[in-house]
Amino acid sequence: xxxxxxxxxxxxxxxxxxxxxxxxxxxxxxxxxxxxxxxxxxxxxxxxxxxxxxxxxxxxxxxxxxxxxxxxxxxxxxxxxxxxxxxxxxxxxxxxxxxxxxxxxxxxxxxxxxxxxxxx
Amino acid sequence: xxxxxxxxxxxxxxxxxxxxxxxxxxxxxxxxxxxxxxxxxxxxxxxxxxxxxxxxxxxxxxxxxxxxxxxxxxxxxxxxxxxxxxxxxxxxxxxxxxxxxxxxxxxxxxxxxxxxxxxx
DNA sequence: CAGAATCCGATGGGATACTG
DNA sequence: CAGTATCCCATCGGATTCTG
Numbered sequence: 001x002x003x004x005x006x007x008x009x010x011x012x013x014x015x016x017x018x019x020x021x022x023x024x025x026x027x028x029x030x031x032x033x034x035x036x037x038x039x040x041x042x043x044x045x046x047x048x049x050x051x052x053x054x055x056x057x058x059x060x061x062x063x064x065x066x067x068x069x070x071x072x073x074x075x076x077x078x079x080x081x082x083x084x085x086x087x088x089x090x091x092x093x094x095x096x097x098x099x100x101x102x103x104x105x106x107x108x109x110x111x112x113x114x115x116x117x118x119x120x
Numbered sequence: 121x122x123x124x125x126x127x128x129x130x131x132x133x134x135x136x137x138x139x140x141x142x143x144x145x146x147x148x149x150x151x152x153x154x155x156x157x158x159x160x161x162x163x164x165x166x167x168x169x170x171x172x173x174x175x176x177x178x179x180x181x182x183x184x185x186x187x188x189x190x191x192x193x194x195x196x197x198x199x200x201x202x203x204x205x206x207x208x209x210x211x212x213x214x215x216x217x218x219x220x221x222x223x224x225x226x227x228x229x230x231x232x233x234x235x236x237x238x239x240x
Numbered sequence: 241c242a243g244a245a246t247c248c249g250a251t252g253g254g255a256t257a258c259t260g
Numbered sequence: 261c262a263g264t265a266t267c268c269c270a271t272c273g274g275a276t277t278c279t280g
Contacts (some may be wrong), residue, residue: 024226025157027233032152034273037145051242062274067243077236088241089280098236105232106144108225113147116197116218154253171262182254187263208261209260244279251272259264 030076035061035069037106040095043079044103048094078102150196155181155189157226160215163199164223168214198222 078099084090198219204210
């Protein structure tokens with residue numbers, strides 16, 4: 001496993017670029033794809049949310065993509081799914097604690113993105 | 121433009137998920153793709169580096185992908201390219217200041233990635 | 241309501257060969 | 261040495277339809 005270097009603040013260390021296991025690459029892959037960030041942002045801002053409510057809020061997303069993205073995020077441990085045995089069916093999604101730890105970092109990334117954007 | 125919310129530490133704000141301009145999405149797109157992180161890590165750790173030297177260090181990358189990734193990174197303002205009119209040709213790549221600002225954030229992301237990895 | 245199934249086009253990335 | 265040009269394939273994402 002490629003360790004993280006706190007000495008020089010490099011994302012990885014030693015034999016980086018990431019020849020075996022790269023924690024940075026794996027972290028980025030968790031939030032990759034077209035719709036995961038919008039989903040996480042929606043859940044972070046509004047808290048627990050139902051499927052169709054998410055679909056309304058995230059403009060342009062289809063059933064297929066919302067369902068598959070939610071399933072991936074759940075498998076990755078970033079969101080949790082709770083299903084209520086009612087009729088009509090109700091399913092609620094929310095962020096996990098792991099994902100809540102991630103949000104401040106993404107916020108810094110957003111700040112950086114806004115910064116480099118205006119300087120060009 | 122979607123502003124950044126420092127109050128609740130959300131990556132974006134208001135009408136997020138990111139309907140018009142999303143600084144987080146744009147930041148992530150800058151470092152997306154298969155080879156950009158390895159390239160940035162290599163340049164961060166070893167400093168100014170030549171084309172073929174990068175190719176040797178980043179195992180598995182092809183001429184095509186290295187060249188296109190470097191070109192994109194340069195257009196995005198993350199690396200700078202300096203060409204020396206010698207024979208044989210010499211071209212050196214290095215990180216820009218903008219990109220150096222990014223590395224500590226990526227380091228946090230790597231830490232987070234390592235953390236969630238071991239807890240599962 | 242909350243999805244799954246299917247199909248299909250676009251994009252990303254690799255292999256190989258060539259060039260100033 | 262530092263790339264380009266071509267071709268090819270796999271994966272991603274969208275549209276549509278269907279279901280417990």
